[in-house]
Amino acid sequence: MATVDDPVPGPREVVVQQGATAVNSGDARLRQASFPDGFALPGRLAVGWSRPRKRVLGVDVAGTVTAVGADVHEVAPGDRVVGQTGLRMGAHAERVCVSVDHCLVRLPAGVSFEEAATLPFGGCTALTFLEAKLKVRPGERVLVVGASGSVGVACVQVARLLGAEVTGVCSGPNAALVRSIGAARVIDYTCTDIGKLDERWDVVVDAVGRLPVAQVRRLATARGRVGLVASGLPQMLAGLWANVTSRQRVVFGPADENPAYVERLVGWLAEGAYVAVIDSRHDWEQGATAHARVDSQHKRGSVVLTFP
Ligand SMILES: NC(=O)c1ccc[n+]([C@@H]2O[C@H](COP(=O)([O-])OP(=O)(O)OC[C@H]3O[C@@H](n4cnc5c(N)ncnc54)[C@H](OP(=O)(O)O)[C@@H]3O)[C@@H](O)[C@H]2O)c1
Structure with missing residues (x-):
């Protein structure tokens, strides 16, 4: 002190x-x-x-x-x-x-x-990635890796509010929380090797950063979009390479501390749409x-x- x-x-x-x-x-x-x-x-x-x-x-x-x-x-x-x-x-x-x-x-x-x-830290990150960079549309399937952290709980809720169908990845004890904030499905990463899943999503957001970029991209469709929230230089370079060599789009970078985002998060919270x-x-x-x-x-x- x-x-x-x-x-x-x-x-x-x-x-x-x-x-x-x-x-x-x-x-x-x-x-x-x-x-x-x-x-x-x-x-x-x-x-x-x-x-x-x-x-x-x-x-x-x-x-x-x-x-x-x-x-x-x-x-x-x-x-x-x-x-x-x-x-x-x-x-x-x-x-x-x-x-x-x-x-x-x-x-x-x-x-x-x-x-x-x-609200601001996770919420501005979620809006920067899901809305501004990845342009999530109603009805799309979104996978949030790290769905129970501060960025993850915001991504699950913002994706749901943008009209997406959300799958969250977290450990078993956090599954009920992630479902309660709007994930239609939860995958427990302690039981399932998510890097080897055969399923594909329109949008994948990685808010943990422990999977190789190639494995995160494997979870997205051929024209899917991928957000690397927690990325260092090697992941960014792998993302740039993917952007020129594939039809996927990989985004990364800092979140925007945007008052318009905070205003919306406060509004959602006040009307009970966001917890x-x-x-x-x-x-x-x-x-x-x-x-x-x-x-x-x-x-x-x-x-x-x-x-x-
Ligand atoms: N780009 C940007 O501007 C920006 C902005 C904000 C944050 N970040 C970065 O984003 C990352 C997440 O931030 P945060 O504040 O959300 O972190 P956090 O709150 O500390 O996230 C912790 C969560 O991660 C989950 N987790 C840990 N290992 C996991 C794994 N292998 N698979 C799935 N989930 C796992 C944990 O769930 P369990 O307990 O269930 O394991 C826990 O709920 C950090 O690296 C941070 O630096 C970047």
Whole structure:
């Protein structure tokens, strides 16, 4: 635990008193300076060699605006908001500065800060991949590998909301959860070697990154689309090669911290079409316990930090 200076908002920034935030796989990666294959050098140069240069990690914001910069007209002190700070981080502190030009939206009264904190990380990743990059259409068959993590539970729900028929891959104990959020079928990867399945899907999203790209592609139809959410340089090169040598389309890259996505996720949650899957709640001073749970790589949905 450390004490840092209170944030002072710039002209287009607000200060948010945090109600809740999430500890994500991305935060754990940054803490460990553990980057996808091929990105260790640029990653360490960008965020810090052996540990992050930023003292406070965290990107997900869910709380109340307490101060606004001189040129902010979109929100006012007292407004409940949800959003993301991007590479600026800092969301695991009681108070955080957020740019209104980056990713910040109002939160309706019926949505709790804990629920809101689960939305941006997985939800923006799911919308970036399934809607923007893979263009999932109603009636298509979508396979989500890693369906019980924070990206996975969002992918299952977003694919279902886009009208797809979803199959989720997770371990047996998480099958009921994945079915409950909209998967028509669940495949237990601990009993079934999914790389050897004969079945084919229109769209395959891999949110784990442990299967070789060739095996992930084998799960897609000849003209299928494949999303490599968790990919390093070798997987990206294999994807580019597939794009020029086959009729499949392979996509990868960073998720978009997009306020329009967060607005839609909040709307779905408020109308009961989307559920916040909370693995565990931790007092914000118990950050180490929360990180240990994320490090297990077996969390279900989001690990949430709560603030008094
Ligand atoms: N491209 C981007 O911008 C972007 C954005 C967000 C995340 N990511 C990456 O996406 C990956 C997933 O992130 P996350 O936050 O969802 O992680 P997470 O919440 O830690 O995912 C954990 C889940 O993965 C499942 N899992 C572990 N091994 C598995 C296997 N062999 N097969 C199927 N499921 C398995 C676990 O299910 P069981 O407990 O049932 O095994 C657990 O529910 C990470 O590598 C992260 O870095 C990329």
